[in-house]
Amino acid sequence: SQTIHQWPATLVQPVGSPLSLECTVEGTSNPNLYWYRQAAGRGLQLLFYSVGIGQISSEVPQNLSASRPQDRQFILSSKKLLLSDSGFYLCAWSPSGRITDTQYFGPGTRLTVL
Amino acid sequence: GQQVMQIPQYQHVQEGEDFTTYCNSSTTLSNIQWYKQRPGGHPVFLIQLVKSGEVKKQKRLTFQFGEAKKNSSLHITATQTTDVGTYFCAGPGANDYKLSFGAGTTVTVRA
Numbered sequence: 001s002q003t004i005h006q007w008p009a010t011l012v013q014p015v016g017s018p019l020s021l022e023c024t025v026e027g028t029s030n031p032n033l034y035w036y037r038q039a040a041g042r043g044l045q046l047l048f049y050s051v052g053i054g055q056i057s058s059e060v061p062q063n064l065s066a067s068r069p070q071d072r073q074f075i076l077s078s079k080k081l082l083l084s085d086s087g088f089y090l091c092a093w094s095p096s097g098r099i100t101d102t103q104y105f106g107p108g109t110r111l112t113v114l
Numbered sequence: 115g116q117q118v119m120q121i122p123q124y125q126h127v128q129e130g131e132d133f134t135t136y137c138n139s140s141t142t143l144s145n146i147q148w149y150k151q152r153p154g155g156h157p158v159f160l161i162q163l164v165k166s167g168e169v170k171k172q173k174r175l176t177f178q179f180g181e182a183k184k185n186s187s188l189h190i191t192a193t194q195t196t197d198v199g200t201y202f203c204a205g206p207g208a209n210d211y212k213l214s215f216g217a218g219t220t221v222t223v224r225a
Contacts, residue, residue: 043217044157044202059212090156100206100213102147105156 002027006091006106013113019064019078021109023091026072031093033074034103035066038088050074051096086113118205120216127193128224135219137186137203144206146179146186151218152199160201195223 003026013019025031035047046059048066056066063082067075074091088110092103117140127133137146145164149157161170163179163186170177174197176189186205190197200218 041220044215046212046215049212098206100144102159102162103204103213104159108156 002093002104004091004093004104004106006089006109008109009107010110011112013081013111015083015113016080019076019081019085019111021076021089021091021111023074023076023106024072025093028072028093028095030071030096032096032101033068034092034094035074035076036090036092036105038090038108040087044090048076081113083113086111118203118214118216120203120219122219123217125219125221126224127197127221129193129195131193132189132191133193133221134187134189135201135221137188137205137216139184139205142183144183146183146203146205147213148177148186148188149202149204149215150199151202155199157202190221193221193223195225197221198223 005024007022032051034049036044037047038044047064049057050068053068053071063078065077088108090108091106094101094103119138121136125133145162147162148160150160151157161177163177166183167181168179174191178187186203188201198221200220202215202218204213204215206213
């Protein structure tokens with residue numbers, strides 16, 4: 001069966017510090033991968049998606065970036081965090097093909113920027 | 115672009131009562147998906163509807179896809195405390211390869 005991991009689970013970072021969040025998927029090949037952000041009590045904002053190694057599509061221009069160095073690894077980064085970057089970051093995967101198929105979410109990372 | 119709207123934003127329900135939450139799209143959807151997010155948790159896939167007028171049931175949950183494939187509903191009967199959480203609908207547009215999530219309906223239950 002497929003599993004998705006995210007770490008860390010929680011993170012408190014000062015403004016201006018760098019960020020690296022990691023997501024890995026097991027049990028499937030060539031998945032579509034996604035990064036979402038959820039502000040407290042709000043909906044899901046798609047940040048990036050990837051349909052293959054090295055292929056990244058950005059949905060929202062901001063100080064975040066994403067990379068996919070391996071087939072089942074997706075990384076979210078920032079060089080300098082802003083207060084507005086606080087939120088719940090969710091990684092998700094779906095079977096390869098149309099990215100509008102069912103998505104399976106990881107446990108998430110709660111980021112607080114102070 | 116395609117937008118998915120959900121109403122109501124909040125639903126306060128007495129335990130044992132029924133309620134319905136609605137999802138509306140500005141464009142025709144090839145499919146509609148429903149997810150549930152428990153407090154402090156992550157969204158979990160519940161169901162996908164594909165056909166016009168489709169109705170699917172999961173125990174006390176009934177999901178319906180509209181005839182025009184532009185709206186959907188989730189009806190919960192005999193609400194229980196385990197139903198607490200936020201329910202999201204999500205759908206793609208006809209020519210849009212992104213999955214757009216509604217803002218969600220947050221359900222609280224009074225015992």
